[in-house]
Amino acid sequence: MSILTAENIGKSFRSSAGPIKVLHNINFSIEPGTLTILRGRSGSGKTTLMNILGLLDVPTEGKVFLNGQDLTSSGEDDRDEFRRTEIGFVFQSVALISRMSALENIDFSLRIASYDPDRRKSRTEECLHLVGLSGRMHHRPGELSGGERQRIAIARAIAHQPKILFADEPTSELDTHMSLHIVRLFKHLVAEKGTTVIMTTHDAGMLEIADKVLSIEDGEIRDGE
Numbered sequence: 001m002s003i004l005t006a007e008n009i010g011k012s013f014r015s016s017a018g019p020i021k022v023l024h025n026i027n028f029s030i031e032p033g034t035l036t037i038l039r040g041r042s043g044s045g046k047t048t049l050m051n052i053l054g055l056l057d058v059p060t061e062g063k064v065f066l067n068g069q070d071l072t073s074s075g076e077d078d079r080d081e082f083r084r085t086e087i088g089f090v091f092q093s094v095a096l097i098s099r100m101s102a103l104e105n106i107d108f109s110l111r112i113a114s115y116d117p118d119r120r121k122s123r124t125e126e127c128l129h130l131v132g133l134s135g136r137m138h139h140r141p142g143e144l145s146g147g148e149r150q151r152i153a154i155a156r157a158i159a160h161q162p163k164i165l166f167a168d169e170p171t172s173e174l175d176t177h178m179s180l181h182i183v184r185l186f187k188h189l190v191a192e193k194g195t196t197v198i199m200t201t202h203d204a205g206m207l208e209i210a211d212k213v214l215s216i217e218d219g220e221i222r223d224g225e
């Protein structure tokens with residue numbers, strides 16, 4: 001069974017110039033334990049779509065099925081619960097909590113996912129290690145470089161071992177070497193933990209590592225491969 005199905009998704013926003021339609025008739029399915037890349041020009045609708053698939057926003061039309069469950073029609077509580085426990089999200093804008101250290105940011109996401117309290121500390125340290133930032137655990141976001149912040153955001157998104165990881169341009173601030181390290185980490189999660197990863201990128205060199213490529217153009221999916 002598909003882990004994620006988008007059925008006729010459409011999204012309009014109200015703007016001062018009237019409504020604008022950003023997504024049209026989006027249909028696709030994703031199999032569990034695969035890595036999908038969503039690509040497209042700036043402004044094509046990638047973040048809008050990721051936010052809808054990751055239950056951060058609601059579509060104007062259509063449905064999102066996660067694990068066979070229609071979560072567009074579910075109540076807010078069910079959506080929140082699913083998002084906190086089963087989904088990891090790396091935001092394009094990073095969005096770490098500025099008063100918390102790197103370590104506290106990761107620990108916080110484990111707390112809200114109801115992760116085993118006895119294992120929180122070791123899991124936090126393990127994730128800092130996975131992104132190569134054990135030496136920065138007590139730094140606050142303002143004391144980290146842009147790429148370091150992005151790596152902490154990745155550590156935070158994977159810490160609670162989500163079934164589905166959405167990563168919106170997770171390597172935009174990283175150099176080639178570190179981008180490759182992160183992509184290998186994602187491939188490892190897919191192969192060893194059966195995680196389903198959906199990421200956006202502008203880096204054409206990454207397409208070859210994907211099991212599936214979805215191309216979005218003016219809010220519509222074009223046949224990728």
Ligand SMILES: Nc1ncnc2c1ncn2[C@@H]1O[C@H](COP(=O)(O)OP(=O)(O)OP(=O)(O)O)[C@@H](O)[C@H]1O
Nearest residue numbers: 013014015022040041042043044045046047048049
């Ligand atoms: N809240 C909003 N209100 C009005 N328009 C919006 C809103 N959010 C996004 N848009 C518009 O929708 C379009 C798609 O935006 P989106 O952020 O999904 O693009 P993207 O493909 O992620 O681009 P990028 O590669 O630059 O991150 C843009 O033209 C944007 O201006």
Ligand SMILES: [Mg+2]
Nearest residue numbers: 046047092168
């Ligand atoms: Mg975007």
